[in-house]
Amino acid sequence: MVRSPQCNCPHAQWLFALLGKKWVLFILQAIDEWANTFTDIRRNIGEANTKILTDRLTELVELGILLKNTPDSKYSLSPLGKDLSNRLIDLAHWWGTRCQ
Numbered sequence: 001m002v003r004s005p006q007c008n009c010p011h012a013q014w015l016f017a018l019l020g021k022k023w024v025l026f027i028l029q030a031i032d033e034w035a036n037t038f039t040d041i042r043r044n045i046g047e048a049n050t051k052i053l054t055d056r057l058t059e060l061v062e063l064g065i066l067l068k069n070t071p072d073s074k075y076s077l078s079p080l081g082k083d084l085s086n087r088l089i090d091l092a093h094w095w096g097t098r099c100q
Contacts, residue, residue, distance in 0.1 A: 018063075019088075021056065021059075022048075022052060022056070023045060023048050023052060023053060023056050024056055024060070025088070026044075026045040026046075026048075027041060027045065027053075027056055027057065027060065027066075028060075028065075028077070028081065028084065028085050028088065029045075029085070030044035030045050031066065031075055031076065031077055031081075032077060032082075032085045036074040036075055036076065037072075037073060037074055037075070038053070038054075038057070038073065038075075041053070041057070041075065057075065060081070061075075064078055064080050064081075065077070065078060065080055065081040065084060066078060066081055067081075
């Protein structure tokens with residue numbers, strides 16, 4: 001049995017569990033950089049397993065982080081997803097200033 005690390009804040013626990021799932025951060029980055037279709041996203045992040053990528057996209061849509069335009073099957077960041085992406089970029093920049 002694999003145990004997940006636990007933290008005292010349920011919100012942090014949920015967020016860390018989501019962001020720790022395979023491909024989630026790369027999907028957010030790809031869509032933020034205007035990869036809109038499944039094929040664009042897959043090409044941008046590398047050869048992700050089709051089922052895993054499909055599951056992650058579906059999960060992110062269900063959570064309201066991504067929007068999916070049904071007629072043309074294009075993905076975009078929701079306002080929540082854009083805010084999350086911006087905060088992750090800020091975190092990455094902050095980390096980059098500490099690692100130089």
